[in-house]
Amino acid sequence: MQLKKINKARYRKHLNIVIVSCIASLLVGSLGIAQLLIFLFPDQEGSHFHWNLLGVIVSAITIGAVLNKWRNHPFMAEVTYVWELKQTLNYIARKLPKLNQAAEEGDVTAMNAMQFSYAGSRFLWQLDDNTLVMDELAISQAKLDALAAKHNVTLNADRFEKQDLARF
Template sequence: MQLIKIDKALYRSRLNMVIVACIASLAISSLAISQTLIYLFPDESGSHFHWNLLGVIVSTVGLVATLLKLKTHPKMREVAYIWDLKQALNLIYRKNRKLLAAAKEGNADAMLALQFSYAGSRQLWQLDDNTITMSSLNDAQSKLDEWTQQYNVTLDITNYRSESLKAF
């Protein structure tokens, strides 16, 4: 995955549209499904929990399938990119302890994965206005910069490939 520049206003606008559409479609479809099932199969005791639950489950599955299908639509580009970026950062985060240990020992692939993680996190946090934890990110970046100087490593995040994480 490569980092791309995202227009913050456009991203926020499209993300809000996706969130509202998801909430509306989930509410409407789950109610429609559950009410149809309750009408077709009424329960004498008056408990319709199972029909309501089934309506929510079917609606959720349909919504996820729709989002996956629409992921490649041009209007979903920014939202899908952030979705993919979060998944890529999560893969790195799961191996963070091993990556830090390897980077401390001079492993260039570990340093590259950490650099990608820091750059991706910075972009994500700026898009989401999450600047509270930026100081900890800057501290981690400073430590990584020390290691790159110590081991004379040049990092270019365009060379990062998630497959390199398998070594850790």
């Protein structure tokens, strides 16, 4: 995965549209399905929890299927890219203890994965206007830069490939 520049305003606008659409679809879909099921299969005791739950589940699955079907549409380009980037960064975060150990030993792949993680996190935090932990990120980046200098490695986030992490 490569880091690429995206239009922040367009991303925020499209993300907000997707979120509002999902919320509205979940609300209308779950209530509509539940009301239809209650009408078709009334309960004399008045407990319709299972029909309401089924309405929410069916609506959520439908929304997920629609999002998955439309994920490659140009309207969803930025939203999908950020979603995939977050998944990749979470994958790296789960492997971080092993990556840190390998980086200490001079492993270039581990260092480039960490570089990608730091650069991707910085990108996401700036995209979401979440700059509270940038100082912490700068400290981690400085440690990584020192390790790279110690092992005479040139860091390059563009060299990161997710499949390279399988051995960690």
